[in-house]
Amino acid sequence: MVRIIDRRFDSRNKSAVNRQRFMRRFKHQIREAVADAISGRSIKDLDNGESVSIPGKDLSEPRFRHGRGGIWETVFTGNDQFSTGDQVNRPQGGAGGGSGKGKASKDGEGEDDFVFNLSREEFLDVFFDDLALPNLVKTQLARIQEYKSQRSGFTNDGTPANINVVRSLRGALGRRLALASPYQGRLRDLQRQLDELLETRPDDDPEVVRLKDEIGILRAKIDAIPFIDTFDLRYNNRIKVPKPTTQAVMFCIMDVSGSMDEEKKSIAKRFFMLLYLFLTRTYEHIDIVFIRHHTVAKEVNEEDFFHSRESGGTVVSSALELMKEILHSRYANGAWNIYGAQASDGDNWDNDSPHCREMLAQTILPFVQYFAYIEITRGEQQNLWREYEKLLGAHTNFAMQHIENLPDIYPVFRELFKKKLA
Amino acid sequence: MNTPGRPKRKKPLPSPGEWSFELIDAYHVEIDRVAREFKLDTYPIQVELITSEQMMDAYSSVGMPVNYHHWSFGKSFLQTEKGYRRGQMGLAYEIVINSNPCIAYLMEENTMTMQALVIAHAAYGHNSFFKGNYLFRQWTNADAIVDYLIFARNYLTECEERHGEEEVELLLDSCHALMNVGVDRYKRPAKLSLTKELTRQRERAEYLQSQVNDLWRTLPTQLAKAPTVEHHRFPSEPQENLLYFIEKNAPLLEPWQREVVRIVRKVSQYFFPQRQTQVMNEGWATFWHYTLINTLYDEGLLSDTFMMEFLHSHTNVVYQPGYNEPWYQGLNPYALGFAMWQDIRRICEHPTDEDRHWFPDIAGSNWQETFDFAMRNFKDESFIAQFLSPKVMRDFRLFAILDDDKDPKLKISAIHDETGYRRVREILSDNYNLGSREPNLQVWNVDLRGDRSLTLRHQAYLRRPLAGDTEEVLKHVARLWGFAARLEVAHEDGSIECLHECRQDRRKHDKP
Numbered sequence: 001m002v003r004i005i006d007r008r009f010d011s012r013n014k015s016a017v018n019r020q021r022f023m024r025r026f027k028h029q030i031r032e033a034v035a036d037a038i039s040g041r042s043i044k045d046l047d048n049g050e051s052v053s054i055p056g057k058d059l060s061e062p063r064f065r066h067g068r069g070g071i072w073e074t075v076f077t078g079n080d081q082f083s084t085g086d087q088v089n090r091p092q093g094g095a096g097g098g099s100g101k102g103k104a105s106k107d108g109e110g111e112d113d114f115v116f117n118l119s120r121e122e123f124l125d126v127f128f129d130d131l132a133l134p135n136l137v138k139t140q141l142a143r144i145q146e147y148k149s150q151r152s153g154f155t156n157d158g159t160p161a162n163i164n165v166v167r168s169l170r171g172a173l174g175r176r177l178a179l180a181s182p183y184q185g186r187l188r189d190l191q192r193q194l195d196e197l198l199e200t201r202p203d204d205d206p207e208v209v210r211l212k213d214e215i216g217i218l219r220a221k222i223d224a225i226p227f228i229d230t231f232d233l234r235y236n237n238r239i240k241v242p243k244p245t246t247q248a249v250m251f252c253i254m255d256v257s258g259s260m261d262e263e264k265k266s267i268a269k270r271f272f273m274l275l276y277l278f279l280t281r282t283y284e285h286i287d288i289v290f291i292r293h294h295t296v297a298k299e300v301n302e303e304d305f306f307h308s309r310e311s312g313g314t315v316v317s318s319a320l321e322l323m324k325e326i327l328h329s330r331y332a333n334g335a336w337n338i339y340g341a342q343a344s345d346g347d348n349w350d351n352d353s354p355h356c357r358e359m360l361a362q363t364i365l366p367f368v369q370y371f372a373y374i375e376i377t378r379g380e381q382q383n384l385w386r387e388y389e390k391l392l393g394a395h396t397n398f399a400m401q402h403i404e405n406l407p408d409i410y411p412v413f414r415e416l417f418k419k420k421l422a
Numbered sequence: 423m424n425t426p427g428r429p430k431r432k433k434p435l436p437s438p439g440e441w442s443f444e445l446i447d448a449y450h451v452e453i454d455r456v457a458r459e460f461k462l463d464t465y466p467i468q469v470e471l472i473t474s475e476q477m478m479d480a481y482s483s484v485g486m487p488v489n490y491h492h493w494s495f496g497k498s499f500l501q502t503e504k505g506y507r508r509g510q511m512g513l514a515y516e517i518v519i520n521s522n523p524c525i526a527y528l529m530e531e532n533t534m535t536m537q538a539l540v541i542a543h544a545a546y547g548h549n550s551f552f553k554g555n556y557l558f559r560q561w562t563n564a565d566a567i568v569d570y571l572i573f574a575r576n577y578l579t580e581c582e583e584r585h586g587e588e589e590v591e592l593l594l595d596s597c598h599a600l601m602n603v604g605v606d607r608y609k610r611p612a613k614l615s616l617t618k619e620l621t622r623q624r625e626r627a628e629y630l631q632s633q634v635n636d637l638w639r640t641l642p643t644q645l646a647k648a649p650t651v652e653h654h655r656f657p658s659e660p661q662e663n664l665l666y667f668i669e670k671n672a673p674l675l676e677p678w679q680r681e682v683v684r685i686v687r688k689v690s691q692y693f694f695p696q697r698q699t700q701v702m703n704e705g706w707a708t709f710w711h712y713t714l715i716n717t718l719y720d721e722g723l724l725s726d727t728f729m730m731e732f733l734h735s736h737t738n739v740v741y742q743p744g745y746n747e748p749w750y751q752g753l754n755p756y757a758l759g760f761a762m763w764q765d766i767r768r769i770c771e772h773p774t775d776e777d778r779h780w781f782p783d784i785a786g787s788n789w790q791e792t793f794d795f796a797m798r799n800f801k802d803e804s805f806i807a808q809f810l811s812p813k814v815m816r817d818f819r820l821f822a823i824l825d826d827d828k829d830p831k832l833k834i835s836a837i838h839d840e841t842g843y844r845r846v847r848e849i850l851s852d853n854y855n856l857g858s859r860e861p862n863l864q865v866w867n868v869d870l871r872g873d874r875s876l877t878l879r880h881q882a883y884l885r886r887p888l889a890g891d892t893e894e895v896l897k898h899v900a901r902l903w904g905f906a907a908r909l910e911v912a913h914e915d916g917s918i919e920c921l922h923e924c925r926q927d928r929r930k931h932d933k934p
Contacts, residue, residue, distance in 0.1 A: 002450050002545075003468045003523070004443060007476065008530055014479040015499040021591070022496030061494055062599050062894035064861055070886030072825045075850040077753060078744020079821040079837055087831040088823075116500040 029054045053113040158235030167234035247285040248337040255344035257294040257314040264376045268343030293319035340371040346382025353387040373400040437728040441534040449538045457546045464549040466523040490578040518544035520552040522564040535731040542714040547707025557695035569616035574685045596898035597686035604665030627677030660864035674904030698801045705759015802854035822849045875906035900926040
């Protein structure tokens with residue numbers, strides 16, 4: 001009569017579609033929440049989800065229903081003090097029962113914000129929604145072939161380093177047993193005869209001596225079977241499997257001269273951070289090279305890059321020069337996707353800017369997937385911007401943006417990496 | 423045959439904390455046996471074990487095993503999930519579906535005791551109520567609901583492929599807004615069947631499209647006629663079912679859109695009886711889990727540890743805080759229902775003079791027959807009006823408050839005393855009357871000669887106004903109707919007032 005069914009292993013995410021629909025419908029609010037979160041959060045938080053709050057009004061499902069007012073007569077429980085005909089004041093704030101019953105809270109419900117949590121994946125998905133790196137398809141970044149060696153059984157030949165001792169000795173043992181088996185049988189017979197003879201005859205009986213000789217010869221033959229033969233050797237076999245790996249190197253170049261104050265640095269920092277996050281979504285392996293510069297450029301670690309203080313003038317070309325060197329020495333073998341991101345306040349030594357432009361155009365842009373320049377200034381763009389602007393038309397893998405303050409980063413970032421149709 | 427309740431020592435069933443399939447089966451056999459002795463008539467039972475996550479899924483698709491996709495279900499999933507993850511709320515131990523076979527979901531987190539409780543509660547209590555109660559018999563079709571929902575989901579998926587998710591979603595939004603005014607309250611709906619639905623759906627689509635042009639047909643003659651000539655009203659009588667009216671008469675809907683309106687209407691209709699039998703249904707199921715498990719205990723089949731846990735859960739379920747306690751959220755339907763059913767049994771078995779005076783018909787009668795009669799023929803409103811006894815009113819210390827917004831103070835209109843019993847009962851019954859709980863809205867008129875606008879009329883009752891988001895709903899009405907929609911309110915003094923008007927001309931947007 002009863003049927004007991006175990007459904008626990010059935011499809012789990014039945015509601016996933018509905019959840020997606022919900023996300024899609026409130027994309028706008030969710031995006032805003034994510035953008036807010038990014039401009040407000042510290043870097044290390046970026047890997048977490050985010051709690052998104054949507055105004056209750058936006059997602060209410062309107063129905064025809066009664067509002068407050070008119071005459072309501074409602075039954076309550078737990079009378080402890082009232083008699084028929086008593087008059088009581090309306091309770092304030094709705095708590096504790098009293099009038100208005102569920103109505104008050106029902107009306108109030110619409111005002112509350114609806115708060116829910118985005119998972120880390122959803123958070124990033126929203127964040128990177130319809131973004132992709134430029135030229136991604138064109139250069140087929142994902143197609144870079146790298147081989148991964150993996151085990152694949154055993155072979156009969158190979159290099160000594162790959163000898164599998166256990167397998168080899170097991171083979172040797174088997175071979176020895178097999179080769180010795182005819183001698184062993186004969187040996188056992190002779191030994192038995194010898195034992196019988198020795199019971200009745202002396203040690204020097206010719207028959208005994210003959211048997212002993214024969215046993216000696218058989219022993220020698222068995223001993224002559226080699227303990228291990230090249231025939232026994234087994235080698236671990238490793239084969240190369242093409243592995244579609246992708247790797248990228250990201251150059252972060254930042255101006256740390258005196259004119260870059262903390263706020264500008266923090267904007268630049270967020271820009272790099274976002275770029276890095278985006279690259280981690282696209283590439284399995286990412287190297288980051290941090291180059292900071294004032295009048296001279298220096299490769300530093302992340303900590304120093306963001307936190308150490310410097311001051312002085314600005315020579316941007318020093319950084320580009322360093323980037324070029326590193327690029328050619330370490331990342332020139334074609335296995336790397338190279339991205340450059342430069343942040344500056346655009347305040348460069350005047351004669352240097354045209355030099356920067358040339359360097360960029362000739363020695364860097366031909367090798368990189370993408371080079372982005374952001375200029376963080378309030379108001380007028382600076383001389384470096386004007387020089388770089390000349391590059392825009394000729395190089396499709398170069399982009400530049402102007403940022404004024406923190407909340408600008410997100411739209412700018414989207415602008416930079418807007419999906420380009422292949 | 424064993425007489426239920428007669429102590430008869432048997433070897434107790436094992437009662438470990440963890441459940442197993444064998445144990446569930448063993449417990450079910452015993453529960454089933456006792457339920458048969460009490461003559462509970464049920465649909466065949468299908469018990470399904472699910473995880474908490476699947477329970478949340480089931481929650482958010484309004485408890486149905488399949489449903490079409492809509493963002494609002496995602497919203498309720500997120501709400502449930504949030505509440506559950508933060509421990510603000512527990513999940514129900516069970517969900518039971520009014521279908522044949524009756525599907526009862528049990529959560530894997532439940533202990534063995536809880537599983538037994540849930541089987542008794544859902545698979546016998548609710549199940550027999552679904553099968554017996556007149557509302558469910560009349561308004562729902564347990565044999566076909568799952569099939570129908572599968573049809574609905576597939577149909578909507580197909581619509582999404584053809585017309586785009588956005589389009590379907592907008593339509594569903596509008597339909598959902600009218601769900602609670604999209605039911606027939608008095609007419610019996612036709613039976614559902616999957617194959618019939620499929621074949622009829624196509625015919626209907628074609629036929630309807632050819633018929634809706636009725637609205638256009640009056641156009642040419644209208645110019646010739648004198649404007650004073652009385653035209654026939656349309657609709658000739660006010661209609662209570664907005665979705666039905668729209669499905670049949672909205673001039674600009676495409677055939678598939680009509681079908682979607684119909685699906686939402688059918689689903690809404692399916693849940694209509696549940697909204698009217700909360701107290702009865704939950705009380706009935708609670709009464710039966712209590713009675714069945716206790717009978718098993720009396721037979722010596724259940725251990726004391728089992729019973730302690732069972733009573734603990736049961737007491738939580740039927741807890742009723744007083745009006746002035748912070749966690750008061752109105753009457754607990756489980757508590758009130760359980761108390762009423764227990765009380766009916768008491769009146770049958772051990773009537774007092776007061777009971778004989780109040781319930782001459784049932785005092786001293788066979789309780790099982792009385793139960794059967796009461797379960798089959800009532801809904802909350804009438805059940806309370808018929809069976810709420812002074813004793814239960816006293817036990818709950820019920821009292822009624824009159825809240826008239828013209829008075830500065832609230833008035834206690836009746837309490838649980840000799841003069842107030844009838845009044846309290848009347849008011850409580852009215853509190854459960856959907857007719858007075860929900861606003862009375864009707865399709866009043868379609869302006870055939872003019873702008874084809876649709877006029878809805880709200881019959882105000884006790885000066886209760888409509889809520890603030892009414893205008894939003896009216897926009898949905900206008901979207902479905904395709905032309906302007908107007909909402910009037912008819913006050914009790916006979917005056918008519920136009921509340922909102924929502925202009926819409928879809929033709930301009932849709933047909934460039």
